[in-house]
Amino acid sequence: MIKRILLQAFAIVAICALPGKLTAQNGKLILKFVHLANEKKIIRNDSVYSTPNGEPYTISKLRYYVSEIGSGKPSRNIFLVDAFGPDSIEMKLPAGHYQQLSFLLGVDSLLNCSGAQDGALDPLKDMFWTWNSGYVMFKLEGKSDSSHADLNRIEQHIGGYKGENKTMRRITLNLPEKLVIDQKKTHTVVIEVDLDKYWNKASISANPVIVIPGTLAKRAADNFPLMFRVKSIL
Amino acid sequence: MTLVVALMAALLGAAKDDGFGPYKPTPLKLSIPKGWPKPNSDIFAKNKLTEEGFELGRKLFYDGNLSKDGATSCGSCHQQFAAFSTYDHDLSHGINNTFTDRNAPSLVNLAWMTSYHWDGGINHIEVQPLSPITAHNEMGETLENIIAKLNADSSYSRYFKAAFGDKAITSQRILKALAQFTGSLISSNSRYDQWKNGTLKFTPVEESGYALYKANCSSCHREPLFTDNSFHNNGLPLNRFGDAGRQRITGLSSDSLKFKVPSLRNVQYSVPYMHDGRFNDLDKVITHYTSGINYLQPTLDSILQKPIVFTERQKLELIYFLYTLTDTSFTKNKRFAPAQPITIKH
Numbered sequence: 001m002i003k004r005i006l007l008q009a010f011a012i013v014a015i016c017a018l019p020g021k022l023t024a025q026n027g028k029l030i031l032k033f034v035h036l037a038n039e040k041k042i043i044r045n046d047s048v049y050s051t052p053n054g055e056p057y058t059i060s061k062l063r064y065y066v067s068e069i070g071s072g073k074p075s076r077n078i079f080l081v082d083a084f085g086p087d088s089i090e091m092k093l094p095a096g097h098y099q100q101l102s103f104l105l106g107v108d109s110l111l112n113c114s115g116a117q118d119g120a121l122d123p124l125k126d127m128f129w130t131w132n133s134g135y136v137m138f139k140l141e142g143k144s145d146s147s148h149a150d151l152n153r154i155e156q157h158i159g160g161y162k163g164e165n166k167t168m169r170r171i172t173l174n175l176p177e178k179l180v181i182d183q184k185k186t187h188t189v190v191i192e193v194d195l196d197k198y199w200n201k202a203s204i205s206a207n208p209v210i211v212i213p214g215t216l217a218k219r220a221a222d223n224f225p226l227m228f229r230v231k232s233i234l
Numbered sequence: 235m236t237l238v239v240a241l242m243a244a245l246l247g248a249a250k251d252d253g254f255g256p257y258k259p260t261p262l263k264l265s266i267p268k269g270w271p272k273p274n275s276d277i278f279a280k281n282k283l284t285e286e287g288f289e290l291g292r293k294l295f296y297d298g299n300l301s302k303d304g305a306t307s308c309g310s311c312h313q314q315f316a317a318f319s320t321y322d323h324d325l326s327h328g329i330n331n332t333f334t335d336r337n338a339p340s341l342v343n344l345a346w347m348t349s350y351h352w353d354g355g356i357n358h359i360e361v362q363p364l365s366p367i368t369a370h371n372e373m374g375e376t377l378e379n380i381i382a383k384l385n386a387d388s389s390y391s392r393y394f395k396a397a398f399g400d401k402a403i404t405s406q407r408i409l410k411a412l413a414q415f416t417g418s419l420i421s422s423n424s425r426y427d428q429w430k431n432g433t434l435k436f437t438p439v440e441e442s443g444y445a446l447y448k449a450n451c452s453s454c455h456r457e458p459l460f461t462d463n464s465f466h467n468n469g470l471p472l473n474r475f476g477d478a479g480r481q482r483i484t485g486l487s488s489d490s491l492k493f494k495v496p497s498l499r500n501v502q503y504s505v506p507y508m509h510d511g512r513f514n515d516l517d518k519v520i521t522h523y524t525s526g527i528n529y530l531q532p533t534l535d536s537i538l539q540k541p542i543v544f545t546e547r548q549k550l551e552l553i554y555f556l557y558t559l560t561d562t563s564f565t566k567n568k569r570f571a572p573a574q575p576i577t578i579k580h
Contacts, residue, residue, distance in 0.1 A: 115280065115360030116409035123364055124377045124405050130364040132483050133357040214485045 026092040027181035030188040031069070031101075034231065035062060035083040037195040044084045045142075051199035057144035057154055059083075059195075063127065064138040065120070068104040068170075069093070078107060080120040080127065088188075098179040101189060105224045106137035106168025112161035132212065134161050137168055138224070140198065147208035154204060158220045160213025167213065167221035173230045188234040197226040254392055257399040259284035264345060267422035268431065270458050273345040277359050277417050281410045286396040291415025293393060294408060296572035299383045301373035303329045305577040308366065308412075311338045315565050317500035318342065318419060324511025332371035335475060337511035340504040342421045342497055342564070348463045352493045352509040355483045360413045377405045384408070421499050421564035422458075429558065430458070436558065442548070443555025450523070450542050451552075454495045454535070460559065465492040466535045469527030473510045490533050502560045516553050520544065 035042045037049035037059070048056050062083035069077060070093050079089040111121060112134045121128075127136045140156040147154055160167045179187060200223045210216045262283045266272065281287075294300060296309040311326040311334070312318040318341035320326040325333040336352055350356035356365060366372040367380070384390045384403050391401040398407050428434045436444065447455075456462045465480045472478070472491065480489040493509050501507075506514040513519050523542050527534070544552065564570075 113357040115277075115358040115413070116406045118404060118406045122405055123361070123409075124381075128361070128364065130361075130368050131351075132355040133361050212485070 025095050027095045027183055028090060028186040029069075029093050029179075029181060030088055030090045030186060031066070031103075032088040032188055032190050033081050033083070033193050034190060035087070035193045035195065039196075042083060042195065049195070051202075051204060052196055053199070053203060055144060055146040055199075055204040057142050057146070057204060059140065059142040061139060061141040062195075064105060065107050065127070065135065066103050066105060067107055070102065078111075078120045080125055083193075090186075093181050095182045096180075098175060098181060100172055100174055101179070101230065102170060102172040104168055105171050105228075106221075107135045107161070108168070109161045109166070111135075129157075129159060134159050134213065137221070140195075144204045144208065146204040148205065149208045153208065155209045155211055156198075156220060157211045158217045160217050160221075162213070165213040165215075165218055167217050169221050169224040171225050171228050173228060175230055175233065177233060179233055190231040190234065192229050192231045194227050194229070198223050200226060254395045257395070259286045259397065261285075262288060262418075264418070265420070267420070267427070267458070270422070271346070274348045274463065275345070275358070277345050277413060281360065281413055283414055283418070284397065286393070287398075287411050287414040288418055290393040290397040291411040291413070291418075292570070293390075293573065294412050295415050296574075296576050298577060299387065300367060300375060300380055301329055302375045302379075306373050307576055308363070309572055309576050311366075311372075312341050314567075314570055315503065316340070316505075317421070317503045317565055319504040321503070322505060322514075324506050324514075326372075328369065328371040329374040334369075334371055336477070336509050337506065339496055340500055341416055341419050342499050343459055344419060345417045346459050346463070347461075349494065353479050353483050354465060354494050359417055360409045362416075363409055363412050377408075380408065381405065419564075419570060421561040423563045424499065424561040425558040426555075427458075427561070437554075439551050439554045440558055443551040443553070443558075446544070446548055446552045447555050451498075453537055455498050460498040461495040463495070465489065465494055467491040467493075467531060467533040468523075469529070469531060469534050469538055470508060470512070470522070471528050473512065475510070477509065479509065488533060491531060492533060498556060499559045500561055500565065502557050503565060516556060517549065520549050520552060524549075 040047070042049070042059055042062070045058055045060050048058055050056055064081055065078060066081055066089065067078040069091055077091050081087055081089065107121065111117060116123070121135070127139065128134070129136065136157045136159040138156070138158040140154065142154045143152045144154050145152060149155070158167050173191070175189070179189065181187070198220070202220060202223070207216055210220060259282075262285055264273065264278060264283060296307050298305040298307045298310070300307060306327075306329050311320050313321050315321065320338040324337055325335070326338045328334055339352070344350070344359055350359065350362045351365070356362045367375050367377070381403050390403065394403055394407060395401045397411060425434065429436050454462055454464075454466050454468070467490070470491070478490050480492040481487065483489075501516070506512070507516070507519050513522065523538070524544050527538055527541070529539070
């Protein structure tokens with residue numbers, strides 16, 4: 001008990017009372033994700049977009065995990081980005097000059113099989129498969145006249161964390177200018193997420209619904225690195 | 235610095251005072267029966283097993299509020315007297331007059347398992363409850379609603395505080411507490427165990443049955459847990475639901491019709507048998523192994539390729555041996571029973 005109190009007290013002291021030391025090497029960074037389809041910012045439900053091979057679709061949901069952010073040393077932070085909800089994420093990174101920005105789209109294997117998690121990984125977030133354990137790394141839902149599924153649904157739940165069927169992908173982005181992370185200024189990196197690229201070599205009429213790990217999910221995940229690019233640093 | 239620490243401690247203490255007294259959980263140790271291997275998954279490494287966590291888990295396990303209709307608790311399908319299977323039902327009843335897709339297995343020695351469900355689709359005991367809770371033909375509920383309902387039930391504050399240090403009700407705590415209860419369901423005191431420990435003698439019939447088991451069944455239903463935690467096709471014809479078992483999870487045709495080997499402990503009480511409850515007594519099970527196996531299935535286990543031949547007497551001997559795996563100190567253990575009577579649908 002005493003040990004617990006001491007530990008808690010120390011943690012608080014370490015974060016908020018000790019100037020310098022720990023925090024000096026960290027700076028804050030904000031990543032803002034802007035989601036585009038057909039070069040326009042996506043709108044929920046009401047706009048019809050077209051895949052590269054001309055299939056029309058609307059979007060009702062777009063969420064995905066972003067984790068291990070940083071260049072070099074990955075951080076333990078895990079975020080759930082929601083195109084129609086919180087689309088900016090804020091984190092601490094080691095101070096320094098960054099030429100590139102790298103993150104994992106998805107959740108590390110181990111966290112897929114370590115029991116009940118909290119925070120962004122809370123199964124409440126509806127991103128955990130209940131009958132075939134593991135996280136949905138990327139979820140896109142909507143409708144399309146090209147979909148033969150019930151109610152013309154599109155359900156792209158891309159997940160799978162084991163061996164061959166892994167769907168998390170490391171995304172490494174070149175920065176248009178050097179990014180300085182320090183305590184003085186919190187920069188925002190604006191990242192464009194291009195959904196046209198998600199449909200690269202994919203077709204709604206062939207696979208409107210992907211809700212299990214396997215070849216289809218893996219092929220969809222191979223498009224993840226094509227989708228992201230840095231627009232600007234603010 | 236000392237002052238700061240003292241102040242912090244005082245503040246933390248004050249913030250946590252909710253009238254239920256200090257947080258002092260009683261640690262429990264998962265006792266590993268003599269001669270058993272270590273549990274496969276160290277399920278309590280990140281979920282400290284305590285008396286208070288177990289008690290909360292037991293309360294949740296028997297609480298119908300975890301389901302949409304308020305009456306379909308875990309315990310309504312997993313009945314203690316049936317070794318936590320659904321007694322005498324091939325399929326169990328979910329909410330709104332639905333049926334489950336599969337037979338409810340007994341819940342026994344889960345801490346030694348490496349995956350859960352007949353197809354092994356569940357990779358950790360803590361996330362298992364998400365499946366029955368959300369399935370429309372089981373409990374049909376959402377975590378949001380459950381948390382709201384438990385928050386509205388004043389009896390829970392005390393339990394969460396005692397188990398986790400404060401009253402907050404989160405999905406993680408619900409799942410961890412349930413795992414403390416289900417992971418503690420250990421059955422290791424059958425006649426067979428007492429015979430192994432040298433405290434009693436088998437009858438000659440039981441001994442012959444044991445020899446038949448050793449020769450024909452033990453490679454998959456391996457001692458002392460009576461499962462090898464693996465997936466095999468034991469030659470059952472495809473059922474009316476087209477349930478391909480393990481293939482549903484791996485997508486591999488080589489896994490077609492493979493199912494997780496169920497433990498045979500308390501098999502006398504976990505009737506009916508197999509993933510769809512197709513056999514309603516042990517005689518039919520053994521007759522399956524002697525004359526029901528579909529030898530044309532490409533994934534049929536190699537061990538079963540050679541036909542098993544039993545005389546009628548041998549069948550009985552084997553059944554008498556299977557009865558020695560019955561552990562009434564488990565099926566009647568008050569620690570595992572509901573604190574109050576619960577609803578069970580028939």
